[in-house]
Amino acid sequence: MPEVDEQAGRTSRRKRADARRNEQTLLDAAASVFVTSGVDAPVRDIAAAAGVGMGTIYRHFPTRADLVIAVYRHQVDACADAGPALLASSSTPHAALTQWIDLFVDFLVTKHGLAAALQSDSARFETLHAYFLDRLVPVCEGLLGAAAAAGEIRPGMGAYELLRAVGNLCVGADGDTHYDARRMVRLLIAGLLQPSPASQ
Amino acid sequence: MPEVDEQAGRTSRRKRADARRNEQTLLDAAASVFVTSGVDAPVRDIAAAAGVGMGTIYRHFPTRADLVIAVYRHQVDACADAGPALLASSSTPHAALTQWIDLFVDFLVTKHGLAAALQSDSARFETLHAYFLDRLVPVCEGLLGAAAAAGEIRPGMGAYELLRAVGNLCVGADGDTHYDARRMVRLLIAGLLQPSPASQ
């Protein structure tokens, strides 16, 4: 009987040795190419960097988005896990929210082209979009809820909408010395924090 | 001697009648296709809609960005012209700034895919990016300067950075009922208005 599939493909039906080796080679090559050429580097380049054929890439990662997810899964998970931790360790929910958003922004900004790919309406990146949302929206919801309950931010802000806005602000943030995404995100959060500009 | 070229090609070297007719046909066709399929609709579609060949498009508009600029030039100019007018007619500079940003956001949001094209790092849209910046940055600078001089906003905000941020927030704003770009921009401006969150 085949062993339980432990998601990372540790041992499912005992994949062939070359298959496992190629998968790792591909992940490494993709990560390296993403750094230099951005996440939408030509698939052919990644195949060449890994020294494998096109077919090999698409068997391991049915779509381009799956490859991107596989490369960044650990970092997305780490970001998601940091949410509750920050909430527990910070003095106020809003401090936790701010720190968590900073984490998210740092992640997006350092991955050339990732933010753009996330917002791309092209059907090709649907999976990527969905994965990020699945992992991060609940975490953000928790932070927002806590901050709203504490009365620190104006209510009615949705986690999806906030993440979307932050992601948007990070598009094209590298390679442009005149645009500081972190600063713009801080501004957005600042606008969120004040109770209501017209209520006083 | 050829007459002075009045930018819109009114009369330069007396273009052939069919050429002038085609240019107008192309502008109309492009505008209509942009509405339904977005600004990055296939060039072939635009040619087909106009009933002309590919060559005709590229002779009139050397690059795709030139076509987009030609289609939206009037509206960009109108937006630029509205800046000083608002500043003169509004009660406070910050009111003028807010209204002007609203104008800009409305423009971007109603043009399917335009915001995305503007932020695209692809060299293909460089010209488009440059045109928008040339026209709008000075206007925004005037509004920001007036608001800063009146002490209504925290200083140090660059016009380019603000426009970039607003443009980014508008990416993908249509077709997503859960994301309201206008609201996010208002939040950003709210963050800009308060003097300083830590200074009091």
Place this chain on the structure above:
DNA sequence: TGAGCATACGGAACGACGCTCCGATTTTGC
């Protein structure tokens, strides 16, 4: 009016891309 030429036209063709397909090759269970 019509000849001659600059100008404009159409669409085939090119290169780059994402992705699929299939014959050749390798691994594995027996």
Place this chain on the structure above:
DNA sequence: GCAAAATCGGAGCGTCGTTCCGTATGCTCA
């Protein structure tokens, strides 16, 4: 060892933006 199954490599397809060039057309001047 051997055959079946899994995997590999890269040619090939469709789409896109853009270029190129033979052909058609409007303009000018006699």
